[in-house]
Amino acid sequence: MKHVLIAGATGYLGRHLCAEYQSRGWHVTALVRKKTGGADLAADTIIEAEATWPETLHGTMANIDLVVSALGITRQADGVGYWDVDYQANVNLLVEALRSNVIHFAFVHVLHADRMDHVPLVAAKSAFVRKLQTAAIQSTVIAPTGYFSDMGDFFTMAKAGRVWLFGNGQHRINPIDGADLATATFDAIAQGAAWADIGGPATYTQDEVAGLCFKALDLQPRITHLPDVLRRLSLWLLPRLAPRRLAGPAQFVLTAAAMNMTAPPQGTRQLADHFQTLAASSDAERASDSKGDTP
Template sequence: MKRVLIAGATGYLGRFLCAQYHRRGWHVTALVRKNSRSADLSADTILQAEATWPETLKGTMAGIDLVVSALGITRQVDGVGYWDVDYQANVNLLEEAQHSKVGHFAFVHVLNADRMDNVPLVAAKAAFVRKLQTADLRSTVIAPTGYYSDMADFLNMAKSGRVWLFGSGQLRINPIHGADLAAAIFDAVDHGTPWADIGGPQTFTQNEIAALCFAVLGTQPRITHLPDVLRRMVLWVLPRIAPRKIAGPAQFFLTAGAMNMTAPSVGTRQLADHFKTQLDQS
């Protein structure tokens, strides 16, 4: 039986990765932090370790064939930042994988990272990707367009009565459900693909996502477009006045939201169904 270690296992994508590999007959080791919610993971082994502390990883990858890392932070907590986690913690995983002779390392990156090198979250991931691509093991880099869970900001604004968009709202994205992305990652790694840009089955403009939110809610659409110069002003001001845990994710979403985020389509799960599920659970 092949053995995979999944880092970031308790995150949105990590849970689907555990389920996907388990369903495909792999022995799944889920790397989790202490006190994280791991009881419901589809994993054969739960491994508690702090990837930011390399000494806690020693010996954890003996017999592992593949490491898949969805490890990263969007909102900074516990005093650690993007360079601590998105870069250094993944470097620690990579070095332990090399020491343990793991054959393959897959990493979940960001689409259009080369156009967002001024965003700390993306810069840290990109620096790790450069290190991974020069390592002496096979690697796969996955660059998704955006998760369905990221679309919650649209739904939350619609629930409050109005969706605010910068610019014309005509920029496009085909976000993807975590389960569909996990299946696509499995296939990309299985085929030995070095790099895979991956998007979901439906492409929307930002206006169309906003309208979809109101349709799911059954309320009248109220969409307000703000001048893009205001977005650029916010991007300039935020790092100077806001704490990192606020400025960091805002920089990412404001930057990614100003470009088309589309990639080859995979999967079948519909965004409207995801929104309905979120409303049922709220």
């Protein structure tokens, strides 16, 4: 039996990666910050360690054949930032993998990172990728277009009654479900790919993504297009005025919003079904709240 260690195992993609590798007959070791957070993971072994502290990683990769890191942060908090986690914590994992003679190291990156190196979140990831690609280990870099979960901002705006978009709403994206991305990641690594751009099965314009949200909510579409100059102004103001924990993810979202985030299609799960699930959950919450308000 082959052994894989999943870093970032309690995150959105990490959970799907654990389930995918276990379903393929691998022994899965999940690296988590706190074991209580990984109680429901599809993992054979759970190891508690803090990847930003290299001494806690010693011995964690004995008999491991493959490390897959989906480790990264969206919002900078707890006194750590992108360079502490997306770069240095992954460097610490790589150093331990090399020390333990791990054969293969895979890392989940960002699509079009070469066009977003001025964005702190992406710059830290890109710096790690450069280090990984020069290390004495087989490597695979996975660059997804975006997760279904990332489309939540569209749904939240639609639920509030209006979706606000910068520009003309015609930039395209083919986001992918986490389970489909885990499958595509497994296949890319198994095939020995050095790099894999991965998208979902269907491509939409931003206007069309908004339309799917309104349809799921059974609401009349209301989309407002803002001048792109406002997006560019926001990018200039964010690092100067906003708290770091808010500026970082906003810079990434606003930069990606002005690109076509499309990659070769993989998977079968549809974004419309994802929004239908969110809408059903929203309806259930409203029904529960109504019952709670009944005297």
